[in-house]
Amino acid sequence: MAKVASRDKASDMTVLQFALVVFAISVGAGVLGSLLGVGGGIVIVPILTLLLDVEIRYAIGATIVSVIATSIGAAGDDTRQRRTNLRIAMFLCTASTAGALTGAYLTGVIVSRWLYVLFSGVMVLSAVAMFRKRAPRTASEARPDRTADRLRLHDSYVEAPSEAPVPYRIVGSGLGFVLMYVAGTMSGLLGIGSGILKVPTMDLAMRLPIKVSTGTSNFMIGITAAATAGVYFARGQINPFIAGPVAAGVLIGAAGGARLLGRLHSSAVRAVFVVVLLWAAAQMLLRGLR
Amino acid sequence: MTAEGSGPTGPVGDEERSDLARLITVVLPRVSAVLSLALIFLGMVLSFAHRQTEVPPSDVVRGMTEVTVAFPHSLPAVARGVRGGDGPAVVMTGILLLLVTPALRVAGAILTFAHERDRTFVLVSCLVLALLVLSLLVGRAGG
Numbered sequence: 001m002a003k004v005a006s007r008d009k010a011s012d013m014t015v016l017q018f019a020l021v022v023f024a025i026s027v028g029a030g031v032l033g034s035l036l037g038v039g040g041g042i043v044i045v046p047i048l049t050l051l052l053d054v055e056i057r058y059a060i061g062a063t064i065v066s067v068i069a070t071s072i073g074a075a076g077d078d079t080r081q082r083r084t085n086l087r088i089a090m091f092l093c094t095a096s097t098a099g100a101l102t103g104a105y106l107t108g109v110i111v112s113r114w115l116y117v118l119f120s121g122v123m124v125l126s127a128v129a130m131f132r133k134r135a136p137r138t139a140s141e142a143r144p145d146r147t148a149d150r151l152r153l154h155d156s157y158v159e160a161p162s163e164a165p166v167p168y169r170i171v172g173s174g175l176g177f178v179l180m181y182v183a184g185t186m187s188g189l190l191g192i193g194s195g196i197l198k199v200p201t202m203d204l205a206m207r208l209p210i211k212v213s214t215g216t217s218n219f220m221i222g223i224t225a226a227a228t229a230g231v232y233f234a235r236g237q238i239n240p241f242i243a244g245p246v247a248a249g250v251l252i253g254a255a256g257g258a259r260l261l262g263r264l265h266s267s268a269v270r271a272v273f274v275v276v277l278l279w280a281a282a283q284m285l286l287r288g289l290r
Numbered sequence: 291m292t293a294e295g296s297g298p299t300g301p302v303g304d305e306e307r308s309d310l311a312r313l314i315t316v317v318l319p320r321v322s323a324v325l326s327l328a329l330i331f332l333g334m335v336l337s338f339a340h341r342q343t344e345v346p347p348s349d350v351v352r353g354m355t356e357v358t359v360a361f362p363h364s365l366p367a368v369a370r371g372v373r374g375g376d377g378p379a380v381v382m383t384g385i386l387l388l389l390v391t392p393a394l395r396v397a398g399a400i401l402t403f404a405h406e407r408d409r410t411f412v413l414v415s416c417l418v419l420a421l422l423v424l425s426l427l428v429g430r431a432g433g
Contacts, residue, residue: 075319226392227425
């Protein structure tokens with residue numbers, strides 16, 4: 001990894017200014033991250049590295065902290081409004097964590113350049129599919145899913161203003177499980193945020209309501225990130241002066257984002273997710289072509 | 291979930307969550323978040339109170355844009371730093387508290403499912419915890 005010499009932009013700042021800027025950016029990243037069920041790395045990494053000249057190793061360490069902070073900050077409202085389906089989260093976590101292990105094993109075996117391009121294409125297709133399915137589906141449309149019945153994955157969540165429970169049924173839990181394994185492998189292999197792939201999987205394959213997809217993803221991404229956090233800590237990639245303000249900002253932002261998620265209309269959440277998904281696909285394409 | 295409703299096809303829509311489940315799913319992350327925020331804030335205040343008099347601020351910022359390992363990154367080092375009132379070590383303690391919380395939540399899920407006598411999901415959650423620990427071990431060996 002090339003050592004980047006410090007440039008004037010960052011050095012002109014005092015440590016306090018630097019910490020406050022990072023904190024403020026992190027509040028925004030936390031709001032967006034918890035709203036969409038992603039860890040906010042796609043926001044934080046470019047800003048830290050490009051705008052503030054932070055070394056990429058520290059930026060990655062801060063991202064891991066940001067993902068976990070998103071997960072924890074969002075937990076209160078996600079749980080209260082029942083957007084986190086604990087059963088689905090645990091069921092899918094076995095697949096995504098096993099996938100992440102596979103991905104880590106495959107790093108060095110597979111040349112991943114074309115994978116970036118391929119996956120950027122998959123993400124664009126997901127974005128198109130998610131954009132098309134904006135209309136809310138009724139429970140009666142759902143096909144039977146015996147695995148979901150047996151594991152009792154169906155549940156209901158609460159919409160904030162009315163506090164009325166909205167029941168939902170799961171379909172395609174088998175397909176979702178397999179795709180979650182693939183998503184986990186890709187995030188381990190390509191080093192991309194896991195939420196950006198988890199949410200479309202739950203949305204498209206299992207037909208969860210978008211708010212339950214993001215709320216359940218918020219729980220899952222914390223577990224995925226925690227699996228690697230110890231390594232980053234031991235390698236000295238978690239710099240307290242960067243990760244500290246990031247953690248504090250994201251915790252506060254994520255709590256606000258989870259509150260906002262309860263109030264926003266589902267189609268708005270979906271639209272924002274599609275935009276961020278396309279943004280992530282573009283970043284990934286650039287990495288593949290570079 | 292009540293014991294009566296816990297048959298394999300029983301309804302799960304509107305069951306009352308037990309106090310234990312509430313404690314684990316709502317209170318645990320909140321306590322962790324508040325405690326972590328407090329530690330990070332305290333650590334930052336301690337750092338600024340000391341550092342700005344000792345080191346030119348621009349040097350510290352430069353330290354963040356280059357790879358220098360001048361901060362604690364092992365558990366004994368963090369513990370030593372906290373005992374000495376070292377700001378960065380206190381910040382790191384807050385971060386470490388966050389990092390272990392997801393594992394605690396999985397452990398909490400195991401307890402919740404055990405309390406609900408849901409053997410399938412006790413096993414599923416145990417598998418998740420095992421995979422999490424395995425990832426940590428594999429990562430350590432590789433890194």
